[in-house]
Amino acid sequence: MLSRVREIGYAMYERLLRLEIGGAPDHVAVIMDGNRRYARKQGEDTNEGHREGAQTTEQLLDWCDELGVREVTLYTFSTENFDRPADQREFIFDLVEEKLRTFADADRVHDAGVCIRAIGEREMLPERVVDAIDYAESRTAQYDRLNLNIALAYGGRAELLGAARDVARSVATGDIDPGDVDVDTVEEYLYRGPTRDVDLIVRTGGAERTSNFLPWHANGNEAATFFCTPYWPEFRKIDFLRAIRTYQNRQETWRTTRARRALALVRSLGDREVPQAQAALRRFRDALPNSEREQADEEYELAD
Structure with a gap:
């Protein structure tokens, strides 16, 4: 009975991890x-x-x-x-x-x-x-x-x-x-x-x-x-899925950092028409937290 409960718990945790991994x-x-x-x-x-x-x-x-x-x-x-x-x-x-x-x-x-x-x-x-x-x-x-x-x-x-x-x-x-x-x-x-x-x-x-x-x-x-x-x-497979989740979280952190750097660059240039800075900000804007993304959209008309 205990082993069956563990199997069910393992299967549920595996499904949860799969849902968390993009x-x-x-x-x-x-x-x-x-x-x-x-x-x-x-x-x-x-x-x-x-x-x-x-x-x-x-x-x-x-x-x-x-x-x-x-x-x-x-x-x-x-x-x-x-x-x-x-x-x-x-x-x-x-x-x-x-x-x-x-x-x-x-x-x-x-x-x-x-x-x-x-x-x-x-x-x-x-x-x-x-x-x-x-x-x-x-x-x-x-x-x-x-x-x-x-x-x-x-x-x-x-x-x-x-x-x-x-x-x-x-x-x-x-x-x-x-x-x-x-x-x-x-x-x-x-x-x-x-x-x-x-x-x-x-x-x-x-x-x-x-x-x-x-x-x-x-x-x-x-x-x-x-x-x-x-x-x-x-x-086990759940260990591997946890490892991939770590990678994914690292990627999300990296994208957020790049987005903030791009936003800081656009602001420092003081000219929203600079193509390269504008393109970089558009590329990473989705990685910004909601409040920061909304502010950037309002300042630089990034939203589609």
């Missing part, structure tokens, strides 16, 4: 933390935590497809994880190899148009894992509905350092003029994988840090972050 972010990055701690809590071998966490990963992809997320990046194995005991590393590599090949052959992956890519220092990985990466990438290269980036042997500093070295090398050989180095130039030398900036970073397991994950694509502090206490195998 849309999904394009790119979600996930730090899947807590597999080993979950296993210890359950009295299981730590490797079993990784196996159960892999099941949560499959569910996450279903949720992303359902909600219209265009890109997912999973922090699967960092460069720091090489410090773990050899038996733990080998189990994770075996699991990654198995899941990559399974995903690459799964009908639902092809039906959903999932493009699989790996990002990180491939030369650090066992040959069997690299072979599985090549297989998954080749089998899904033609798709673009959902990009799935698997971060393996990944470290954000290592990525940026490698890109800086490659840019410097190209400048030294005369292939690039120093004055031409810009954002697009640097992005050409990053790991091939993410196609857009990260909108939302999710971390499970209770820690509140992003751990050197996608520092470039997180675009400074522009990405919304959602930290939650459930270990990764415990992560």
Whole structure:
């Protein structure tokens, strides 16, 4: 009886969250933390935590497809994880190899148009894992509905350092003029994988840090972050919906701030006929609180 009540409560809360969410972010990055701690809590071998966490990963992809997320990046194995005991590393590599090949052959992956890519220092990985990466990438290269980036042997500093070295090398050989180095130039030398900036970073397991994950694509502090206490195998759809709600609230705050800045700009110019300022204010006016929007409409005749 108690379990049934919980199921009903869960379903009602999920419906409520869906009603509160107006849309999904394009790119979600996930730090899947807590597999080993979950296993210890359950009295299981730590490797079993990784196996159960892999099941949560499959569910996450279903949720992303359902909600219209265009890109997912999973922090699967960092460069720091090489410090773990050899038996733990080998189990994770075996699991990654198995899941990559399974995903690459799964009908639902092809039906959903999932493009699989790996990002990180491939030369650090066992040959069997690299072979599985090549297989998954080749089998899904033609798709673009959902990009799935698997971060393996990944470290954000290592990525940026490698890109800086490659840019410097190209400048030294005369292939690039120093004055031409810009954002697009640097992005050409990053790991091939993410196609857009990260909108939302999710971390499970209770820690509140992003751990050197996608520092470039997180675009400074522009990405919304959602930290939650459930270990990764415990992560549920309602947790994911709460994360998206956090992103949406962040977007609304951002739009309100831009609207107020645009209004302040128009007022400071003192000329309501300035086209660019007027256009900016029109773009963001709906994000203003009612009283501020009504005042702006009255002052600058913005209402349609």
